[in-house]
Structures are given as structure tokens and as C-alpha cells.
Amino acid sequence: MYVRTLTGGLAAALVVSLSLTGAQAVAATPDAKDAPLAARVFTYDASGSAEFKSAVDRGAAIWNESVDAVELRPVAAGQRANIRVLADDGWPRALPTTLGNGTVYIGRQAVNEGHNTIRISSHELGHILGLPDRKPGPCSSLMSGSSAGTTCTNPYPNAAEKAEVEGNFGGALVGRAPAPRADVIVD
Numbered sequence: 001m002y003v004r005t006l007t008g009g010l011a012a013a014l015v016v017s018l019s020l021t022g023a024q025a026v027a028a029t030p031d032a033k034d035a036p037l038a039a040r041v042f043t044y045d046a047s048g049s050a051e052f053k054s055a056v057d058r059g060a061a062i063w064n065e066s067v068d069a070v071e072l073r074p075v076a077a078g079q080r081a082n083i084r085v086l087a088d089d090g091w092p093r094a095l096p097t098t099l100g101n102g103t104v105y106i107g108r109q110a111v112n113e114g115h116n117t118i119r120i121s122s123h124e125l126g127h128i129l130g131l132p133d134r135k136p137g138p139c140s141s142l143m144s145g146s147s148a149g150t151t152c153t154n155p156y157p158n159a160a161e162k163a164e165v166e167g168n169f170g171g172a173l174v175g176r177a178p179a180p181r182a183d184v185i186v187d
């Protein structure tokens with residue numbers, strides 16, 4: 001009840017500010033930390049991703065191009081990253097901890113079967129950003145993963161996937177509870 005009243009008051013203040021001077025409009029502007037479009041930065045460490053490092057960098061860049069709410073940035077030397085990316089001989093998988101944090105494995109088993117390394121990278125990073133698998137699904141869906149077949153090389157999230165990540169990280173960034181996660185998301 002209290003919140004509803006407060007929200008109504010803020011809305012009224014914003015409406016009033018539209019018809020008043022700039023100085024009064026500024027007074028109604030939320031604090032910068034509450035701005036919905038401020039990108040939240042997560043660092044990633046691809047130093048253990050061996051021959052896939054350039055694909056991982058491209059996958060991260062694709063997310064940076066695709067959404068406003070998150071920026072994936074290479075970690076500085078000696079710093080602990082939010083996201084560790086490793087190469088191994090298994091199937092690609094993600095182990096999210098909290099939203100925006102976890103470990104990704106770029107598994108050579110899928111690469112050897114012919115799956116695209118950049119699509120694998122952006123798909124697994126998608127899990128770290130809170131997206132579930134959507135299988136089976138079309139090549140236009142990033143989270144359809146391997147179900148779209150080895151001929152699918154699309155590394156870009158579709159509009160719904162972008163919107164879901166924006167929603168996961170958008171709005172009030174401070175104090176947001178992490179999304180519940182499975183322990184391991186295979187592929």
C-alpha cells in the first residue's frame with residue numbers, strides 16, 4: 001500500500017515536471033545507479049580456451065553488440081574474472097553460479113562433429129547471462145544450440161533472446177537477486 005502510494009506520487013511528479021521548467025524536471029530524475037540502460041560489466045577470462053580464444057572473443061563481442069544491459073569485457077591480467085572460459089575434450093557446457101558468473105567449457109566433441117565455434121561460444125555465454133536451452137529450435141534461435149544442426153552457424157541471439165537478457169539485467173540493478181540456476185547446463 002505504501003509503495004503503491006509512493007509510485008503514484010512519483011508518477012504525478014513526473015507528469016507535473018513535463019510542464020514545468022528544466023530545473024524541476026531534473027529534480028524528478030532517478031539516481032544514476034537506478035538508470036535502466038547502464039550496462040553492467042562482467043569480465044571474462046579466455047586464457048584457458050586454447051584454440052577457441054578468438055571465437056570466445058567474438059561470442060562476447062556479439063553479446064555486446066546485441067544488448068545494452070550487459071557488457072562482457074576481457075579481464076585484466078592478474079584479476080579474477082566473473083566468467084572463466086576453458087577448452088576441453090567433452091561436450092560444450094556452462095556452469096552458471098550467479099547471474100553473469102560461472103564457467104564455460106568449449107568442448108571439442110561438438111567442434112569435431114562440425115558445430116560452429118562462435119555459435120557455441122555465444123550460446124554458452126547466453127547461459128551465463130541467464131538463458132535456458134530452447135530445443136529443438138530453429139537456427140535463428142541461439143539457444144536452440146546443437147538441435148539446429150551443424151549447418152547452422154548463426155551466433156546471434158534472436159529478438160526474444162535479446163529481450164530476455166535485457167530483462168535479466170535491466171531495471172533496478174542494485175540488489176537484484178540472482179536467477180535460480182541449474183548446476184550444469186550441457187550444450
Ligand SMILES: [Zn+2]
Binds near residue numbers: 124127
Ligand atoms: Zn545450451
